[in-house]
Amino acid sequence: MRISVNSNSTHVIVAIEGRLDTTQSDSFEKQLLEVIESGQTKIILDCKALDYISSSGLRVFLIAQKKMMAVAGKLLLCNLQPGIKEIFEVSGFSMIFSIHPDLETAIAAI
Amino acid sequence: MSKPIKYKLSVSNQLSELGNIHSTLEKLINDWDIPLQFGMPLNLAIEEAFTNVVNYAYHDHEQRLIDIEFVRTENQIEIIITDNGFPYDPTQNADPRTDLPLEERPIGGLGIFLIKKLMDDVQYQRHSDKNILKLTKRITQ
Numbered sequence: 631m632r633i634s635v636n637s638n639s640t641h642v643i644v645a646i647e648g649r650l651d652t653t654q655s656d657s658f659e660k661q662l663l664e665v666i667e668s669g670q671t672k673i674i675l676d677c678k679a680l681d682y683i684s685s686s687g688l689r690v691f692l693i694a695q696k697k698m699m700a701v702a703g704k705l706l707l708c709n710l711q712p713g714i715k716e717i718f719e720v721s722g723f724s725m726i727f728s729i730h731p732d733l734e735t736a737i738a739a740i
Numbered sequence: 741m742s743k744p745i746k747y748k749l750s751v752s753n754q755l756s757e758l759g760n761i762h763s764t765l766e767k768l769i770n771d772w773d774i775p776l777q778f779g780m781p782l783n784l785a786i787e788e789a790f791t792n793v794v795n796y797a798y799h800d801h802e803q804r805l806i807d808i809e810f811v812r813t814e815n816q817i818e819i820i821i822t823d824n825g826f827p828y829d830p831t832q833n834a835d836p837r838t839d840l841p842l843e844e845r846p847i848g849g850l851g852i853f854l855i856k857k858l859m860d861d862v863q864y865q866r867h868s869d870k871n872i873l874k875l876t877k878r879i880t881q
Contacts, residue, residue: 649762652791653755682780684787685851692847699842713780720857721850722838 633661641672641740643733647679650687659690666694671703674736678709683717695727704728708736745772745812753794753804753823761786761808772812774879781858782817785875788851789821789830797825797871812879816860819875828871829864830855 631654636643644665650658665673675691691707698705708730710718718724730736749764751757762783769779786808793806804824811818833852856862861876 651758651762651787653758682783684784684791685848685854686791688850689848692845695842696847713777717780717784717854717858720838720854722840722845725839726842726845 631658633658635665637670641674641737642670643674643676645676645679649682650680650690651682651684652686655684655686655690658687659693662690662694663697666697666701666703671698671701672740673698673703674706674708674733674740676709676733676736677707677711677714678733680711680714683714688717688721688723691723691727704740706730706736706740708733746809748807748809750805750807751790753798753806755791755794758787758790761790764808765810768810768812772817774812774817775881778817778877778879782819782877785855785859785877786819786821788855789873789875792828792830792851793821793823793825793871797823797828799826815880816876816878819877821871821873821875823871824869825871827866829866830873831862831864 631646631648631650633647634645642665644662695705706728709732710729718727718729728739730739747768749761751760765783765786766779769776790806798804807822809820811820830852835853836849855875859875860878863874865872
């Protein structure tokens with residue numbers, strides 16, 4: 631798993647790549663919280679290259695969303711692969727995240 | 741496919757074995773003609789079950805072996821996870837509320853729930869001091 635962060639004057643795009651399993655979630659949590667704690671209030675998580683997620687990865691998404699809510703920020707997700715989307719639906723995460731089909735619509739919504 | 745095909749993997753009770761489990765599953769999916777979309781739910785169910793055993797089944801830090809047996813029949817795959825840890829039946833776990841708003845959603849507690857939702861059947865047995873968890877997924881082309 632690796633993430634890359636691209637920011638401009640209005641928002642930051644965090645692209646997640648690879649597998650987010652139990653062995654990777656601590657590192658992902660640390661990296662994502664660094665972005666949030668740097669004061670960014672508009673964040674898009676681009677999941678185009680996210681191939682796999684387990685409950686430990688979902689946990690980090692939820693922590694991030696709660697932190698963004700606390701600072702009245704916006705956290706948007708886009709480009710979820712079908713398998714990942716199914717996991718979000720089953721967990722009820724589809725209702726607590728703003729999920730967009732692609733990066734363009736996410737940028738337009740932020 | 742008339743006779744079941746089987747493959748057994750023995751791994752130690754370390755989370756670092758997840759890579760080994762993942763690559764074994766990928767190979768079986770390829771060799772056993774399982775459509776790729778089943779990779780994610782199967783992998784996730786095994787990871788959640790295995791992680792639970794590693795984190796909670798043993799109360800010391802000794803190395804143990806956990807068996808993961810894969811059985812492919814015509815219409816399904818079974819994954820049987822056997823450990824010799826303390827008795828624990830994950831099928832008795834209460835399901836979390838997935839309809840709560842963000843503020844009320846607790847962090848964590850989704851692992852076993854995801855296994856139950858993604859598999860077609862989950863059976864637990866305690867037999868000869870062993871926990872035996874059988875996950876079944878129907879395979880459709």
